[in-house]
Amino acid sequence: MKTAFISGISGQDGAYLAQLLLDKGYKVIGGDRRTASGSLWRLEKLNIMNEVEIVDFELAEFTNIMRILEKNDIQEFYNLAAQSFVGASFEMPIMTADITGVSVLRILESIRKINPKIKFYQASTSEMFGKVRETPQNELTPFYPRSPYGISKLFAHWMTINYRESYNLFACSGILFNHESPLRGDEFVTKKVTMGLSKIKLGKQEILELGNLDAKRDWGFAGDYVKAMWLMLQQQNADDYVIATGETHSVKDFINLTAKQIGINLVWEGEKEKIVGIDKEKNKIIIKVNEKFYRPSEVDFLLGDSIKARKILGWEPNVTFEELVGLMTKADYDKLSKE
Ligand code: NAP
Ligand code: GDD
Numbered sequence: 527m528k529t530a531f532i533s534g535i536s537g538q539d540g541a542y543l544a545q546l547l548l549d550k551g552y553k554v555i556g557g558d559r560r561t562a563s564g565s566l567w568r569l570e571k572l573n574i575m576n577e578v579e580i581v582d583f584e585l586a587e588f589t590n591i592m593r594i595l596e597k598n599d600i601q602e603f604y605n606l607a608a609q610s611f612v613g614a615s616f617e618m619p620i621m622t623a624d625i626t627g628v629s630v631l632r633i634l635e636s637i638r639k640i641n642p643k644i645k646f647y648q649a650s651t652s653e654m655f656g657k658v659r660e661t662p663q664n665e666l667t668p669f670y671p672r673s674p675y676g677i678s679k680l681f682a683h684w685m686t687i688n689y690r691e692s693y694n695l696f697a698c699s700g701i702l703f704n705h706e707s708p709l710r711g712d713e714f715v716t717k718k719v720t721m722g723l724s725k726i727k728l729g730k731q732e733i734l735e736l737g738n739l740d741a742k743r744d745w746g747f748a749g750d751y752v753k754a755m756w757l758m759l760q761q762q763n764a765d766d767y768v769i770a771t772g773e774t775h776s777v778k779d780f781i782n783l784t785a786k787q788i789g790i791n792l793v794w795e796g797e798k799e800k801i802v803g804i805d806k807e808k809n810k811i812i813i814k815v816n817e818k819f820y821r822p823s824e825v826d827f828l829l830g831d832s833i834k835a836r837k838i839l840g841w842e843p844n845v846t847f848e849e850l851v852g853l854m855t856k857a858d859y860d861k862l863s864k865e
Contacts, residue, residue, distance in 0.1 A: 529553040529599055530552045532554060532555070533557040535558055537568070537711075538711065543606065543755060544574055601645065603645070611675070612825075613713070627677075627681040644695075647699075647700060649700060650686075663830055665701065686766075698758040701768045707854065719736070724858040727790060728862055733811065734813050734814075736814075738819075738824055740777070743775065744770045747845035754769045767832070767834055767835040783847075
């Protein structure tokens, strides 16, 4: 039985990856940081809470990371923990640089010192492409990050490559494009939309305020994406891979599809920050732009080319954009209608 360690087990990807590895017969140890409220609801949702071993894990604490590696015979280390919200990284750039960026060096150095046989997965991101230099974006596309988050992830990405090349660690970096699910955090735009429109439909909320509706993303399903993480660590050689669907949609497209699936007849009036979404049947404004959700510098457009992963890993996404919106909308609507 292999033992895998997942940092960030309480997050969206941590939960799906834990489920995948348990299904494959792994012993799963999950790193969870100490918070007053506790935050393992996603493991409960997937019914795997009692199947994983939870240990205290803090990215800022070098000694904690070292002790975990000393105490446990780990074969695969998936580093999913991070300050992962781009918007917050502008408010907290130094903390983001330390937690999302420098911490990866703490892990790599611990692996190098304590057990260099451990295979390491780093959660890199399409945010590193930022102001895109070419379309679609692949492993060779130059990076141009646009946020403290993207820059921190780029540091971590190059450190992962550097430790592979300098010390021969089996260290892989998955450049994952946006991936969502019913377990997505509430602050991300997809979840905000599926939850907000569900509440509006159920009469529990009047209006949904959002930021830039024109941004385009390559959105996939998190359950598909964690398979790629595992596949990367099963290869003969460590390498980096772009994971994406190869389709891009705007935030407005996402809203339109959610409204359609939920049965709201949505029409748009106005432009840019003055644009409003109107429920045609009720003749009522239900969506407004609030500039407080704009970012100081935005990533306008992302579209991934995952041919390398498809060829070498045999990976492909199974859930379509329409299905993803449907999954998230149904989950939120059903949950809220019972409350
Ligand atoms: P998520 O839901 O925000 O999960 C982040 C995890 O990191 C949570 O478990 C969080 O714990 C943990 N964490 C935060 N700060 C920590 C600290 N100081 N010490 C220890 N743990 C800490 O993110 P996700 O969507 O699952 O994404 C997983 C990883 O992939 C992240 O690194 C993210 O940046 C990256 N990524 C995500 C996407 C995407 O579209 N989802 C795309 C590319 C890359 P708490 O529960 O205590 O907050
Ligand atoms: N969060 C949020 N809230 N975003 C909004 C809103 C809003 O009210 N209105 C418009 N947006 C726009 C953002 O400006 C951005 O262009 C887009 O919607 C997506 O925002 P997020 O859902 O916050 O995701 P992200 O693309 O910034 O970052 C996610 O994907 C990255 C991969 O590209 C996160 O999961 C990152 O951790 C991940 O690395």
